[in-house]
Structures are given as C-alpha cells and as structure tokens.
Amino acid sequence: MFHKEGYKIMGWAALLLITINVVSYSLINTYWIKFAILVATIILFFLIIQFFRNPKRNTVLNDAHVVAPVDGKVVAIEEVEEKEYFKDKRLQVSIFMSPINVHVTRHPIGGKVKYSKYHPGKFLVAWHPKSSEENERTTVVVANEKAGEVLYRQIAGAMAKRIVNYAEVGNEVIQGSDSGFIKFGSRVDVFLPLNTPISVKLNQKVKGGLSVIAKIDE
Known part of the structure; x- marks a missing residue:
C-alpha cells in the first residue's frame, strides 16, 4: 500500500x-x-x-498514551524551551527518519486539533541544533482530557523539500491516523509536560502509530 x-x-x-x-x-x-x-x-x-509505502497500523487507542508519530530512531530526549505555542519548558522527544523509513506522520494522541501552522524555512540537516526553529516545519497541537495538549512538529531536512500536513484546527482526530507526510525527510519532535514518564530510550527504534513513547497518566 x-x-x-x-x-x-x-x-x-x-x-x-x-x-x-x-x-x-x-x-x-x-x-x-x-x-x-x-x-x-x-x-x-x-x-x-x-x-512512499504506507503500511496499515493497528494502533491500540489510549487517550493517556502518546504513540510515536513516525518510524525512526529516537535521537533526543531533553528539556527545552518551546517558543511557539506553550512558551515554556517542555520535554522534547525527537525521532529521526532515515530515507528507508516509512515517512507517514500519524497523530500521537486522539482528540481535537487546537493548533496547526506551517512555517516556510531553511533546509538545514535534521540534526542541526537550529533546525527545529529555522527549517521548513509544521506545528500541530492535539488535546484530550487525559493527555492534555501534546505538540508535535514535522521538520524538513537537507533532502526534504515539502511537508504535507492534514491537521486542521477544530477537527477531531483518531490516535495513529494519518496526519501528514514529509517528502524525502526528516525529523519529528514531540513536546510533553516536564514530568511525563518517557517509555523510550535514546537510539531506540520506534514504529509510528505502534510504539508508545510516553504515558502521561503515570
């Protein structure tokens, strides 16, 4: 498929x-x-x-669990200042996609889309410290009662020349469903509350829609 x-x-x-x-x-x-x-x-x-393959994923729905939005490798778990939406400190989990990974972006939680914005920008390599703020990117926030607000950001890399984002403010979305696509790129960052228990480790490989990266209710 x-x-x-x-x-x-x-x-x-x-x-x-x-x-x-x-x-x-x-x-x-x-x-x-x-x-x-x-x-x-x-x-x-x-x-x-x-x-461009798009394998079917049977996500186990849980409003308090955050699933990986993409396939790839966890390259960062760190406290950062999220400047666009929360404007405070958050726990950032970054997943890097190699060219051989599935590049479909999936909703990490189910709920209502509170924020969705596209930013044109540069095409720095995905691991560059400023790529999260200067590269072409989209920022999406989805919220539900158990998880609260979860922000995820698609970030283009040196090869990625177009980000596709389907999330629209006000829409109700299902956890693990199709949220977008990054053509020939690159990285997705997930921003969580500082006290969130993280279920993955650095360099761990994850599957979009399947791997639980955090459990907000624990």
Missing part, C-alpha cells in the same frame, strides 16, 4: 525511467551497457516506491 502523496511522483518517475531505457536501447549497441541501465533504473524505481 502506498501513500497518496507518492502517486504523482511514482508515475512521473516510471515515465522518465521507461523513456531512459527506450532511448538507451535505440542508441546504444553494447548489450551489457543497456542491461546495466535497465538494472539501475529498476533499482532506482524500487527505492522511490519504497519511500
């Missing part, structure tokens, strides 16, 4: 790669070169389509 954001890119990629092979078979007489081009284009197309 593929994400809807990938269909156009996959279609154009297929057309381009087919054209390359047709031209190579017409102009190149050496068989092994033509075969090498065919193999290379098949591998490239496979890499493109795997980037």
Whole structure:
C-alpha cells in the first residue's frame, strides 16, 4: 500500500525511467551497457516506491498514551524551551527518519486539533541544533482530557523539500491516523509536560502509530 502523496511522483518517475531505457536501447549497441541501465533504473524505481509505502497500523487507542508519530530512531530526549505555542519548558522527544523509513506522520494522541501552522524555512540537516526553529516545519497541537495538549512538529531536512500536513484546527482526530507526510525527510519532535514518564530510550527504534513513547497518566 502506498501513500497518496507518492502517486504523482511514482508515475512521473516510471515515465522518465521507461523513456531512459527506450532511448538507451535505440542508441546504444553494447548489450551489457543497456542491461546495466535497465538494472539501475529498476533499482532506482524500487527505492522511490519504497519511500512512499504506507503500511496499515493497528494502533491500540489510549487517550493517556502518546504513540510515536513516525518510524525512526529516537535521537533526543531533553528539556527545552518551546517558543511557539506553550512558551515554556517542555520535554522534547525527537525521532529521526532515515530515507528507508516509512515517512507517514500519524497523530500521537486522539482528540481535537487546537493548533496547526506551517512555517516556510531553511533546509538545514535534521540534526542541526537550529533546525527545529529555522527549517521548513509544521506545528500541530492535539488535546484530550487525559493527555492534555501534546505538540508535535514535522521538520524538513537537507533532502526534504515539502511537508504535507492534514491537521486542521477544530477537527477531531483518531490516535495513529494519518496526519501528514514529509517528502524525502526528516525529523519529528514531540513536546510533553516536564514530568511525563518517557517509555523510550535514546537510539531506540520506534514504529509510528505502534510504539508508545510516553504515558502521561503515570
């Protein structure tokens, strides 16, 4: 199953790669070169389509649990100053996505969308200290009675050139459901109250919609 954001890119990629092979078979007489081009284009197309895969995830719904919004590796668990919405200190959990990870963003909790804003910006590497504030990004806040307000931020990286965000203020969303997509990137930060018990460790790999990263009721 593929994400809807990938269909156009996959279609154009297929057309381009087919054209390359047709031209190579017409102009190149050496068989092994033509075969090498065919193999290379098949591998490239496979890499493109795997980037847009969208596996079904059966999230165990719990209003007090925060699930990972994306697949990837936990690269930061730290106290920070959240300057955009809360304007106070929060516990930040950052998840980095490599090019081979699923890049679908999922709602970490269910509830009502209280805030959703897109920010144009730079394309610093995802681990840069200022990427959270200076890169292209979207900030979304979802709230429910048990978890309170949870903020998560999609952050573009050096390769990511477009962030897609479906969250709209006022909408009721289901935990683990599709919240957006980052094309060829990069990182998602989750901001929680300072006393929140964290259920993951640094360098731990997590699955979006499945891995519980925090339990706010404990």
